Amino acid sequence: MRPNFWCHALPTLAVFLTVPVVDARAQTNDMNLYVRCSFYPQGRGCERAYQQALRDDSPAASSVRDAFKYYARYLKPDLTGLTDNDKRYLAQNEIRAPFDLSAANLAGLHNVINDSGFASDPNARRTAVNGYIARAVQAELYCGTSSCCDDNGLPSS
Numbered sequence: 001m002r003p004n005f006w007c008h009a010l011p012t013l014a015v016f017l018t019v020p021v022v023d024a025r026a027q028t029n030d031m032n033l034y035v036r037c038s039f040y041p042q043g044r045g046c047e048r049a050y051q052q053a054l055r056d057d058s059p060a061a062s063s064v065r066d067a068f069k070y071y072a073r074y075l076k077p078d079l080t081g082l083t084d085n086d087k088r089y090l091a092q093n094e095i096r097a098p099f100d101l102s103a104a105n106l107a108g109l110h111n112v113i114n115d116s117g118f119a120s121d122p123n124a125r126r127t128a129v130n131g132y133i134a135r136a137v138q139a140e141l142y143c144g145t146s147s148c149c150d151d152n153g154l155p156s157s
Helices: 004-039 047-051 061-071 084-092 104-113 121-147
Strands: none
Touching: 004 047, 004 061, 004 121, 047 061, 061 121, 084 104, 104 121
16 A cells, blocks of 8 residues: 555545534534424524425424414514404404413414405414414413523513
């Protein structure tokens, strides 16, 4: 064997040995972000996770996409809260909203109740409202047990 062989082989061998470790760390970080953003999609870094999840076929990515599709997209800066018409809709459809949802989640509930995309399908609206409430409660429980903070570093509720 030529003496020069190891001078070239060792750096190449080192690259092959370190690349999987870096990739495993990146996958672990992505998975942690996916888990957090599945439960609390309005959290810091979750918009980036959502964009990444759009290109990922994994079950974890699917969970992030669903969290945005059925919950986070209704969280808008408008903090209207529930109107009398919203409360009437909930009562008429025998849907009970938790009384202690945050202002942001109540505004999101208002937004899903009034989503014009459900105007012609009352069953889809009822399903979406119930799904939103479940995700809102999930997000608040997750945040309460995981010390979530909004982008200002303050508790989100």
